[in-house]
Amino acid sequence: MRLSRYFLPVLKETPSEAQIVSHRYMLRAGMIKQASAGIYSWLPLGYKVLRNIEAIVHEEQQRAGHIPMLMPTLQSADLWRESGRYDAYGPEMLRIRDRQDRDMLYGPTNEELITDIFRSHVSSYKDLPLTLYHIQWKFRDEIRPRFGVMRGREFLMKDGYNFDLTKEDALHAYNRHLVSYLRSYERMGLQAIPMRADSGPIGGDDTHEFLVLAETGESEVFYDSEITDLKFGDRAIDYDDHAQCRAVLEEFTSRYARTDETHDEALFNQVPEERRRTARGIEVGQIFYFGTKYSEPMGATVQGPDGQAVPVHMGSHGIGVSRLLGAIIEASHDDRGIIWPEGVTPFHCGIVNLKSGDEAADAACRSIYDSLTALGLEPLYDDTDDRAGAKFATMDLIGLPWRITVGPRGLKNGVVELTSRRTGTSEELPPEQAVERIA
Ligand code: ATP
Ligand code: MG
Ligand code: MG
Ligand code: MG
Numbered sequence: 001m002r003l004s005r006y007f008l009p010v011l012k013e014t015p016s017e018a019q020i021v022s023h024r025y026m027l028r029a030g031m032i033k034q035a036s037a038g039i040y041s042w043l044p045l046g047y048k049v050l051r052n053i054e055a056i057v058h059e060e061q062q063r064a065g066h067i068p069m070l071m072p073t074l075q076s077a078d079l080w081r082e083s084g085r086y087d088a089y090g091p092e093m094l095r096i097r098d099r100q101d102r103d104m105l106y107g108p109t110n111e112e113l114i115t116d117i118f119r120s121h122v123s124s125y126k127d128l129p130l131t132l133y134h135i136q137w138k139f140r141d142e143i144r145p146r147f148g149v150m151r152g153r154e155f156l157m158k159d160g161y162n163f164d165l166t167k168e169d170a171l172h173a174y175n176r177h178l179v180s181y182l183r184s185y186e187r188m189g190l191q192a193i194p195m196r197a198d199s200g201p202i203g204g205d206d207t208h209e210f211l212v213l214a215e216t217g218e219s220e221v222f223y224d225s226e227i228t229d230l231k232f233g234d235r236a237i238d239y240d241d242h243a244q245c246r247a248v249l250e251e252f253t254s255r256y257a258r259t260d261e262t263h264d265e266a267l268f269n270q271v272p273e274e275r276r277r278t279a280r281g282i283e284v285g286q287i288f289y290f291g292t293k294y295s296e297p298m299g300a301t302v303q304g305p306d307g308q309a310v311p312v313h314m315g316s317h318g319i320g321v322s323r324l325l326g327a328i329i330e331a332s333h334d335d336r337g338i339i340w341p342e343g344v345t346p347f348h349c350g351i352v353n354l355k356s357g358d359e360a361a362d363a364a365c366r367s368i369y370d371s372l373t374a375l376g377l378e379p380l381y382d383d384t385d386d387r388a389g390a391k392f393a394t395m396d397l398i399g400l401p402w403r404i405t406v407g408p409r410g411l412k413n414g415v416v417e418l419t420s421r422r423t424g425t426s427e428e429l430p431p432e433q434a435v436e437r438i439a
Pocket of ligand 4: 209283285286
């Protein structure tokens with residue numbers, strides 16, 4: 001992409017309404033624009049990162065054997081009356097009436113809708129196990145929308161639902177989700193720690209939240225510092241292997257790690273004192289096992305091997321896709337701007353032409369651009385005639401992992417400058433070598 005043809009409305013001033021760094025940088029980098037309280041338009045740069053995060057979530061869910069689909073944002077109140085949650089959910093639910101006077105709502109989550117789909121089409125245990133998921137906009141009328149996309153009212157969530165014949169199978173689905181979430185967050189360059197949590201309005205017995213440690217996080221967390229040494233990495237996993245998935249769950253949840261909702265001072269005090277940590281965290285996902293809480297009242301049963309109808313065991317599993325942009329920036333930035341992890345970056349490399357209009361500089365930039373593109377990488381080429389200082393400031397703000405700076409002086413010596421956004425170090429190299437370094 002050439003910057004002169006792109007839409008990147010960078011702000012010079014720091015917007016006064018933004019209280020935390022991720023919100024400030026997302027506004028300044030022209031990634032989002034508030035449409036109304038807690039509701040955002042996703043401008044091209046923000047949209048690109050959102051799509052990258054979504055792509056990782058899709059890949060990892062499908063790797064775990066979960067099946068993508070799409071449910072609507074607007075739902076009928078009747079289904080929620082069946083589960084009893086229409087009244088129980090409270091003022092966070094946006095209730096809408098259509099012209100026929102039917103009660104509708106903008107879905108804050110989808111347990112009822114998916115259970116209705118399930119009971120309409122599945123009647124035998126032979127069709128289980130089944131896990132369906134979608135990535136769709138949700139609406140929750142948060143009392144205090146704030147921090148930009150971190151606590152929006154409209155936000156993008158991946159929510160998945162497992163249907164199983166037995167509790168044991170449903171707990172395997174729970175463990176599978178835990179594994180797939182660990183992988184997903186690591187691919188985004190994040191450490192998200194599973195912590196024992198409270199089930200809230202979803203209900204249920206077993207639940208873990210995934211928290212990214214950050215000073216600006218809204219949850220208070222208590223953990224054993226050993227947990228931050230754990231990495232999932234690129235170990236092979238067979239998602240059908242119950243024991244293997246359970247071992248990962250045990251490895252990642254056996255040390256003390258809880259949010260304020262479930263914190264137990266006496267248990268925490270059993271952790272050696274030098275390993276006890278109190279910090280703040282951002283909730284980027286949560287998994288639940290809730291048994292037959294929805295299947296029973298809504299009649300989602302299957303015929304078991306013995307011919308008897310039994311309610312299915314279910315769980316639901318969410319990832320805060322749009323919140324993740326904020327969480328990643330909170331975890332990865334400096335005082336000049338964002339530092340995108342490679343896995344989610346909107347462009348792989350910035351190309352800065354120090355003298356647009358200079359024949360040699362223009363030609364070198366075009367050739368670097370073409371080489372990167374041929375390698376399947378996406379460069380952002382600043383071909384404008386802005387001052388060099390302004391170009392560097394924009395590149396630093398939008399946080400691409402690499403920058404190649406091209407000027408007539410370097411070219412006379414056959415070199416360009418390659419700069420790493422994360423380390424800040426620069427090297428002079430022939431253009432082909434700079435390209436190789438990135439690939
Ligand atoms: P929170 O405690 O932050 O209000 P939640 O526990 O109500 O979140 P869940 O029902 O667990 O949220 O939804 C799954 C995920 O959706 C959360 O882990 C979070 O990452 C994301 N999420 C929830 N509410 C919001 C919101 N208002 N804005 C952006 N993302 C959200
Ligand atoms: Mg909430
Ligand atoms: Mg929560
Ligand atoms: Mg939650």
